[in-house]
Amino acid sequence: MEPGLEQLNRQALIAAQRQTGAFAWTTVLLVAVVVSGAIATLVAFAHGMLPLWAAILLMGAFTYASYTPVHEAAHGNIHGRNSHLAWFGDLCGHLCAPLIFLPHTTHRIEHIDHHRYTNDAQRDPDYHIRAMAEGLLPALLAPWRLLGIHISYIFRRHWHTQASRREKLTYFGEVGLALGWRALFLTQVPLLPGLAVVLGGYALGAYFTVYWFAYRPHYPYDRKGRYVDTCSMIVPFWAKPFEWIWLGQNLHSIHHAFPRVPFYRYHRVYREIEPVLRAHGNRRVDVFTHRLLST
Template sequence: MQEELKDLNKKALGAAISYMGKVAWPTIALTFLVCSLFVLCIVLFANDVITVWLATPLVSVLTYMAYTPLHEAVHGNIHGSRSRMRWVNDVCGYLAAPIIGVPFASHRHEHFTHHRYTNIKGKDPDYLISEMGKGPFSVLLTTLKFFYAQNSFFAENNWHSADLKERVVYSAELCFSLGWRLLAILLIDQPGISIVVLVGYFFGGLFTAYWFAYRPHYPYDNTERYQNTSSLIMPPWMRPMEWFWLGQNIHSVHHLFPRVPFYRYHALHRDIEPILRAHGTPILGIWSRAPVTRG
């Protein structure tokens, strides 16, 4: 049985490789679209073109969507195997980071640790998000803790071993991420600017923490490579809205093959679904969490 699973894993890797290595032009386009729309949203609100009731959910949506380019840049998926285009990858990461409020240069330390120790309490820095399951108040409190952990991980775990450049970049990113929000609140003379900037960010971050971190790894009781992350399948009526998730509901594919770009998750999942099932990967309904017989 183990030999059969090893052979299946090799086949899955072969399928995944066919989706890796190319320049991720859709991610580049997404980065500039999200950043442009985010700035436009703030400008329109500042000029009283849109209300706080429209600007706040738009900021939330764009905050969530900003994490995918950052996440892709952390994995080096934007430039693929084209090392000369690494600068494009980094530009996308640095542009998206101040929106989602997570420093790009230091996030790879936290995120790679999460990949290395997925679901291992005391080692996986994202394990704290498991506290979300304890009730509504815990959801809010855990989200705040998660924000803090994402920004403080480098300072607490890598600061002393980092060189001066890494420390300066990390500090500059933190200052810019906090600074633009403070300046917006102080300089934009519109009632509700604090709600747009802070509440909009909070709910965008909460959605990211819940759907990108909590739900794919729940119930946090399995550390096996093929079983520590779920594929969350949406019902047919939700398929027209599925683009909003940016493929992150198929999170098992990312943990198995992190160099596959997000817009290829669904295609690869279809290719290797029998292999995933043979390995015991949880393939569940996104709401019911009941096993789905066909994805």
């Protein structure tokens, strides 16, 4: 790295470190909203207080939102530097994982490998998502393929060589809970509407998550390195009031550069280190059109 870029890199590291390490109360609040909201939606629908279309939309929204705590837990960002509260960060991941159906025990293994090998065609476990650019069918299949990879990832090397008995039991408990709450719900409502809520809500949330969390940030999957493997998706001025919908992931570039920065600090860090990102060649694109913006 050139001396000038190295100096900028140090400045960015310092800026990022100022935003890491604190206990993530914002994420805990999100966990509470997601879990209570999903339960309330299912109960309201089962008691006839919520129409089918609203239940599907709400479950889609909560499914999408549930991934952020799972994602934060994978990086230890909920407990931060409070190592004695690591159990609580894991608990948050376990609580939200049944909604998005990505067991925390296996997701964190897969996700760390994704960071280690981002955009590596042979080793990045998320690389297959680039197929969403190849047509409608690959795009429709991508989230389901991702689901299969995540659920089974713990069995690749880790299960027989590193997984403890407790970790194995937790994994099966997570899968059982993810299947169990859906089965229980279906016993309380007519089957077809119930399936529409369970499957339709999941599909909405999963597609939105995979598209904005995994596909768009790394497209076109042609670069490797801290500042260049993930683009910065800039929201145009007219859409700024709706930027919160992305939960910070339009600036997924900050996450890949500094994984310990919590999601609600991405914008603050981006504003401070944007010149550093530009100097290192980070792509800035329009969030809607993916048009390359001036650098």
